[in-house]
Amino acid sequence: MMSHRVTVRFEGGGSGVEELSWGQRELWEAMRRQHSWMPMGYALPVPAGTTVDDAVAQLRFMMGRYQSMRTRVRRDPDGHDRQVVAASGEIDLEVVDAADDEDPAAVAESVRQRFCEADHDFARDWPVRMAVVRHRGVPTHQVVILCHLVSDGFGALVIVREIEDLDLVHGRKPVPPVTALEPMAQARWEASPAGQREHAAVLRRWEGMLRTIPARRFPGPADPREPRYWQVRLDSPATLLAVRAIRERTTVDTSSILLALFVVAWARVARVSPVVTRVISSNRFRRGMADSVSPITHTGLCAIDLGDITFDEALTRVHRRAMAAYRYAYYDPRALDALVAEVSAERGEEIDLSCFFNDRRLGTREVTEAPPPSDPAEVTDALGRSRLRWESQDKPVERLFATINDGEDTLDYELFADTHHVSPADMEACVRGMEALAVEAAFDPSVRVLEKVTS
Incomplete structure (x- = not known):
């Protein structure tokens, strides 16, 4: 098994610093109690014909479209933990090549476990980890792990549904505007x-x-x-x-x-x-x-x-x-x-x-x-x-x-x-x-x- 990284540049609407939203704070406290960054995600087969470019487009879409995916946390001098949403940045997509005699599903699962077990720096790391597993040069599986602080199961379903509905590589479908309250707006409304x-x-x-x-x-x-x-x-x-x-x-x-x-x-x-x-x-x-x-x-x-x-x-x-x-x-x-x-x-x-x-x-x-x-x-x-x-x-x-x-x-x-x-x-x-x-x-x-x- 060998791997390399592809750097994905992204930019999106909305940036700034706000208090943690109530939902974020609920999970923040749970993470402290459980000594975990509560990673969630999957390692699943990809449709036939999927390319690394497809995965790059998906990752760029996620990072640009959803403020949650561009959110990190910082501790300010007043002792408050606040969400920090970036307007742009770079993130790595990992491309993992399984050996000819390796089971790509097993390799994908090992990548998922590695992603989940690795430490997470809330102030520096993006809350998304993504990899594509190839077998004999052909993508077979995708691994996506999210930090629970920026999404939950129902939120992840929204991402999956929107990605499935859009032609991200060729841009043949218009991307509708985001209509849901995003975390900074939620925090402002809550206050x-x-x-x-x-x-x-x-x-x-x-x-x-x-x-x-x-x-x-x-x-x-x-x-x-x-x-x-x-x-x-x-x-x-x-x-x-x-x-x-x-x-x-x-x-x-x-x-x-x-x-x-x-x-x-x-x-x-x-x-x-x-x-x-x-x-x-x-x-x-x-x-x-x-x-x-x-x-x-x-x-x-x-x-x-x-x-x-x-x-x-x-x-x-x-x-x-x-x-x-x-x-x-x-x-x-x-x-x-x-x-x-x-x-x-x-x-x-x-x-x-x-x-x-x-x-x-x-x-x-x-x-x-x-x-x-x-x-x-x-x-x-x-x-x-x-x-x-x-x-x-x-x-x-x-x-x-x-x-x-x-x-x-x-x-x-x-x-x-x-x-x-x-x-x-x-x-x-x-x-x-x-x-x-x-x-x-x-x-x-x-x-x-x-x-x-x-x-």
């Missing part, structure tokens, strides 16, 4: 009177909930492990089929169904009600943000009481609470942290908000909502194809973080947890419980949740 009024309303909502929810989320360190942080992942074709059946029967969206499965399963494992979790909101429903490339995801706070009710009734509650939580999921994380500390001090106990749920499916939501199974046996028969996997690490994560991932012909969900607060046994019981509950409730609206839940 404006209108932004501050909205922010005050959001904090009032959070304060009301912080004063009433139980302070503790987890029973305690029942089985602490080393490495401390564990991940359990379940690929469940049966859950995929069951969720389709529940959607057909209830007409509730699949994201709410999956959140309800998690809430009930965790309530049964931890024997708690209400269940309090922070749900990740894309915030793309807000004005000027539908096509934003910037990171604008925040968390809304959900508290769901599970009394003597059926799963369908729990699903209705979850859906309503989630919709309200998304509405109040746009804020300055510094102000929220201060509010949590203030209310915790007044209550005389720390309010633990470290339980999260994130439905990050980007490419398979429509697959999940495909035609449902008509025979219950089709769902139960799929249970034998489930696959459970474990990993552990020393890198910090939140105390409990449930994630729904894109999966092919399966429902792929995982739990990350701090075993000093959540035991591996409880982690497995939760993901297995989600699967079992989905299968049980697929065709039966009378399934109840109370029997294994105590307030």
Whole structure:
């Protein structure tokens, strides 16, 4: 394997210095907690006929069109970290030539890992790393890694969609203007009177909930492990089929169904009600943000009481609470942290908000909502194809973080947890419980949740 670099010159509209936007600051603080620059991206095959010039054009387009891709961070003398957007610059495209006897897909994956593992200098490095892998002189794969500080999954989809729609090499299609608020404009709006009024309303909502929810989320360190942080992942074709059946029967969206499965399963494992979790909101429903490339995801706070009710009734509650939580999921994380500390001090106990749920499916939501199974046996028969996997690490994560991932012909969900607060046994019981509950409730609206839940 050999490589060389092609220097790509770019320029774009908009430059200057602003405070970090709320979305950027949310990720900035997460990066500090997790000791990671949170790289995200892919190593994928390219269409036949793709050239290095095509990759150069894509990289130049990304850097020029999106202020996010020209954003770096600096620490000013007043102690503030601020975003700095450049008007122009240069960036390298790496061209990697796989040896004749090497698998180009494996080479691309090794480049992806190298990009992700390399240190990132926020003040000097551009937030994009791109490479093209060639095999016997022909491009076969492309690797793209973005720093999470400048985009999120939904923002990355905007970039991919626009690149696919345009003929970047030959310029045969006009490039439409950017209509979404970009990060500097977001920061200015957030500091404006209108932004501050909205922010005050959001904090009032959070304060009301912080004063009433139980302070503790987890029973305690029942089985602490080393490495401390564990991940359990379940690929469940049966859950995929069951969720389709529940959607057909209830007409509730699949994201709410999956959140309800998690809430009930965790309530049964931890024997708690209400269940309090922070749900990740894309915030793309807000004005000027539908096509934003910037990171604008925040968390809304959900508290769901599970009394003597059926799963369908729990699903209705979850859906309503989630919709309200998304509405109040746009804020300055510094102000929220201060509010949590203030209310915790007044209550005389720390309010633990470290339980999260994130439905990050980007490419398979429509697959999940495909035609449902008509025979219950089709769902139960799929249970034998489930696959459970474990990993552990020393890198910090939140105390409990449930994630729904894109999966092919399966429902792929995982739990990350701090075993000093959540035991591996409880982690497995939760993901297995989600699967079992989905299968049980697929065709039966009378399934109840109370029997294994105590307030």
